[in-house]
Amino acid sequence: MLNSITSLLILILVIPVDGSVFYGDPHSGVERDVILIENQAYAVSRSKNGAKGGVWSVQRKDDAAIGAEISSAFTVFHSSEDPNYGFGTRATGGSPVANWRKGEMNVWKSAQTIELSPTGFEVDGNAIRITYAENELFSFSASLSLPDGAGVPLISWDIVSKTKGYFAVAYTGLQERDPEKLDFLYQPLIWSWKRFPEQAVLTPESYATTPAVFTTQDKLTEGLAIPSSEIPFRFATASNSRFGLMLRTEGGMAKPMVMAPILGGQESYLETDGSHTFSIQYYLAGGTWTEGTDYLYQHVIEYPLERQNAMVSLNETFHNMIDFAMDDFYSGWVQEYKGYDYKFDVPYTVKNVSAIHPLSVAFTTGNQEIYDRRGLPMLEYLMSREKYLYAINALPEKQTQNPSHFLKGPAMELWEMASIYRLLGEKNTALPKEIERLFGKSRQLNLETEVSGASWKDYLARYLVDHGQEYLDSAILLADEYLDLTFYQYPSDFSTNAGLRDAQATFVNDYSSTWQELLELYELTQDRKYLDASYEGAKQLSLWTRSTPFAPDKSITVNEGGKVEGIFPGRRFKADSYEWQEFDMTTQIQEQVVPAWHTSLVGLLPEQPGTYVYGPIMLFHQAGAMLRLAYLKQDETLKKIAYNGILGRYNNFPGYYFTSLYTNVYQQTNYPLHPYLGIKYNAVFYNHLWPHVALIQDFLVSDAYYRSGGGIDFPALFSPGYAFLSNKVYGHAPGKIYDNENVSLWLPKNPFKTSEKSVNHLLGRDGENTYIVLMNTSPNPISETFHLRQDVFKWDSDREYSVEVLARNELIGEHTLKNGNLPVKLAAGGIAVFKIKGLCQTQYFPGNFNSQEISASRKQQYFRKEYSSSAIGTLTAMSFKSMEHITDFYVYSTSTEDHVASVQLDYKMGDEAWQQVTDKSYPFEFSLRMEKSDSPLTFKWKAIDAKGNSHQSEFVEIY
Structure with missing residues (x-):
């Protein structure tokens, strides 16, 4: 240490631990309050309380009100024997946490x-x-x-062992706070809002989706975060986790703490003279916790926008998935049962999420085959089945996930039925009748989760169908009560976000709020309290998205050795257990060098705490809604999260769960194009196919909405699905492209010939003109000629079309289109809109017809009757229309194989001859199509019971 000021005029600070701050000669006795270190954002000085050794005053320089005292206190943990660190014991709330000898979750009790x-x-x-x-x-x-x-300030430490053993270091220098007085708290994975850990648990890096721990109280957020330099680019597991996060002290107070290494973890054992170093970030932010979260992302983590389109455009992925979903063999479609094979989790079952997904895509792509072969059968399935999950065989005593074997439907939430009713042009009376019948009734549609039937969302469904003001008033009243319960008073327990205090949160969205539904309510009412509540829910969910490790700016080798090991040891073949039958799960695939960001998991969500050990999933249904909130709230972080969650991730259906950062096997176009047992890397849930297609469509439309500042806006319906499979769907009504009204969304396959894969697009048509919306996902500008395929756009050879280049409500340029060649210039990350005047696109499907005239007629379109004969049971019949000249009829009974040997339907269409059709296996159901616009279906149901006796209904007529 220097003893005097040299001729070089060096400024010296000599500071004894329990003395005062001296400037210059330490023996002069001149005490001054000075800043010890500072940068542009922070200043650190010695605490004015001189009795506290090693206590620092940390001040944000841009706001005098943002400051706190921190100390240099640490706790070292030591064990000469293996402390048996493990992971899997579940804390209150359902999340696995670190544990030590005999399942002890409290690390303070696990070592010296x-x-x-x-x-x-x-x-x-x-x-x-x-x-x-x-x-x-x-x-x-x-x-x-x-x-x-x-x-932000960096706290670093170095420990050097003098004996071999297991060591861990925890930084414990922040002030303790009363958890009851906190406005918000966060410890990953599940502790947020006011859900304070009931035990002093530790979250390892593997579960630290956002690697930080913080509290917010009295407009001050104080937290600790892990620098990206301490998080290597690999998939973190419990065993290789480099750090752990803690919030609850052993005494039950709240204090952000970080441990590194984790006691008993990969870096914990030190030989004599072994050492371990680690650094953490300390930060302060003013305002609400959402502002504190923004500060964390932008100034602490420095959350990046990593992604753009990779191997193909998102539109190509969209259509690759559609082609896969339409393949009867590879897609797992079981035609006999009108559903997708659910064999990965529950063999001998089929499952559907929602019929509105394929129905919407059929309309926006103009593809009647999707309607006929997927949308309509799935609609019939969900109108008749009791639950989403249908057991093919009669139920054994025990079957996982509690499927149903019965046709006691519909297996849809009321809002789902209301959206399908509107999508189909409000022409069908079965859906409103079923909404009315089921309103207020509690049902179990998925697993054992209760759906009340009289929530604010159910009242909203009634309003959307018949527009009765009393239903909207009740929806608003109940929604406000929900806000009182879960928004104005943040949850402190782990009941679901629906406020059902006896229902345990399960899926990722259960730990947040129903923010996507609240966004729908805001769009309907324009009441900003719903927008604000939706925004806070999205911000809380953003903490669940993977924030690290960042992809290095270099290329990496994937699929080393020409093979990839699967996540799971085998496949399941029993319906009553989750037992694996093990076999070789190795995929042979060529070794390849790719940019590291291709495989980064930044931006992805867990499915639920219990399954996050298998990694995040790519079924990111919330991305579209996040983009809309990003525009409405001008939130750059939500935009980055949405883009990172979707762009450049897969060329086709990628399966479920992802662990390795050193494989791109799931990104291949042909990845799902194998028999079920030939898809070996991850889980395959075929029922997710159409929800995944629908979320990509929602993302594309919402991205155009975001980039255009709301100027490109297509009306949407909401699909609540189940679990977290909720998003907007389109196709029921035209929208706008800037000041051009009455534009229908159009998403045909392969509309362009171009080598540019960075551009996503939407198309529109208004009956006279064609619109092209191009969105550049690349950080580089694009200048290229796009060739419009003549078989798609139907342009006339040698004709010149006038092209207007549009921006926000103004004409910014003009071109001509000849022989399909369109010159395109796109700014980095930019959007361009082209209006091709006079290029008319005729819409053939769905057809245009007078839905009001059909709805106004009093002809019966829905029939339901409970018969005293168990062989007939409850008989239901309904009709659906998608085109003026086509009516589809669906007839089914609740009777099972226990009561019926076979069923015969005698029917005639209009004035045609009588026909017969027989069904000799359960479920007993018939689907018929009539290509006449106004003729009825007349039928009689005949059931033969096990003794050979015949049971018949009366003649029924429906239109």
Whole structure:
């Protein structure tokens, strides 16, 4: 240490641990309150309370009100024997946490602890070097530093062992707070809002989706985060996790804490003279917790926009998935049961999520085959089945996930039925009748989750169908009560976000709020309290999305050795257990060098806490809604999360769960084009196919909405699905492209010939003109000629079409289109809109017809009757229309194979001859199509019971 000021005029600070701050000669006795270190954003000085050794005052320089005191306190954990670190014991709320000997979740009880306080420190450049007394087991030092620029304070430490054993270090220098007084808290994975851990649990890196822990109280967010430099680019598991996050002290108070290494973890064992170093970030933010979260993402984590289109455009992925979903063999479609094979989880069952997904896509792509072969059968399935999951065989005593074998439907939430009713042009009376019949009735549609039937969402469904103001008033009243329960008073327990206090949160969205539904309510009412509540729910969910590790700016080798091991050991073949039958799950695939960001998991969500050990999933239904909120709230972070969650991730259906950052096997166009047992890398849930197609469509439309500042806006319906499979769907009504009204969304396959894969698109048509919306996902500008395929756009050869280039409500350029060639210039990350005048696109499907005239007629379109004969049961018949000249009829009974040997339907269409059709296996159902616009179907149901006796209905007529 220097003893005097040299001729070089060096400024010296000599600071004894329990003395005062001296400037210049330490023996002069001149005490001054000075800033020890500072950068553009922070200043650190010695606490004015001189009795506290090693306590620092940290101040944000842009706001005098943002400051706090922190100390240099650490706790060292030591065990001479293996502490048996593990992971899997579940804490209250359902999340696995770290555990030690005999399943102990409290690390403070798992080893010897040594509390450290500093003995001295000195200023070295922009760092405060802190020393500690020697211990017989180790030497320890630490520092508090400020990086150049506007970076947040960095707390670093170094431990050197004097004996071999297991060591861990926890930074414990923040002030304790009363958890009852906190406005918000966060410890991943599940502790947020006011859900304070009931035990002193530790979250390892593997479950630290956003690697931070913080509290918010009285407009001050204080937290600790892990620098990206401490998080290597690999898939973190419990065993290789480099750090752990804690919020609850052993005494039950709230204090953000970080442990590194984790006691008993990969880096915990040290030989004699072994060492371990680690650094963490400390930050302060003013305002609400949402502002604190923004500060965390933007200034602490420095969350990046990593992604763009990779191997193909998102539109190509969209159509690759459609082609796969339409393949009867590869897609897992079981035609006999009108559903998708659910064999990965529950063999001998089929499952559908929603019929509105294929119905919407059929309309927006103009593809009647999708309607005929998927949308309509899935609609019939969901109108008749009791639950989403249908057991093919009669139920054994025990079957996982509680499927139903019965036709006691519909297996849809009321809002889903209301949306399908509107999508189909409000022409069908079966859906409103079923909504009315089921309103207020509690049902179990998925697993054992209760659907009340009288929530604010159910009242809203009634309003959307018949527009009765009383239903909207009730929906608003109940929604406000929901806000009182879950928004104005943040949840402190782990009941579902629906406010059902006896229902345990399960899926990722259960731990947030029903923010997507609240966004729908805002769009309907324009009441900003629903927008604000929706926004906070999205921000809370953003903490669940994977924020690290960042992809390095380089290429990596994937599929090393020409093979990839699967996530799971085998496949399941029993319906009553989750038992695996093990076999070789190795995929042979060529080794390849790709940009690291291709395989990054930043931006992805867990399915639920219990399954996150298998990694995040790519079924990111929330991305479209996040983009809309990003525009409405001008939130850059939500935009980045949405883009990172969707862009450049897959060329086709990618399956479920992802672990390795060193494979791209799931990104291949042909990945799902194998028999079920030939798809080996991850889980395959075929029932997710159409929801995944629908979420891509929603993302494309919402991205255009975001990039255009709301100027491109297509009306949407909401599909609540189940679990977290909720998003907007389109196709029921025309929208606008800037000041051009009455434009229908159009998403045909392969509309362009171009080598440019960075551009996603939407098309529109208004009966006279064609619209093209191009969106550049690349950070580079694009200048290229797009060739419009003549078989798609139907342009006339040699004709010149006038092309207007549109921006926000103004004409910014003009071109001509000849022989399909369109010159395109796109800014980096930009949007371009082209209106091709006079290029008319005729819409053939769905057809245009007078839905009001059909709805106004009093002809019966729905029949339901409970018969005393168990062989007939409850008989239901309904009709659906998608085109003026086509009517589809569906007739089914609740009778099972226990009561019926076979069923015969005698029917005639209009004035045609009588016909017969027989069904000799359960479920007993008939689908018929009539290509006449106004003729009825007349039928009689005949059931033959097990004894050979005949049971008949009366003649029924429906239109």
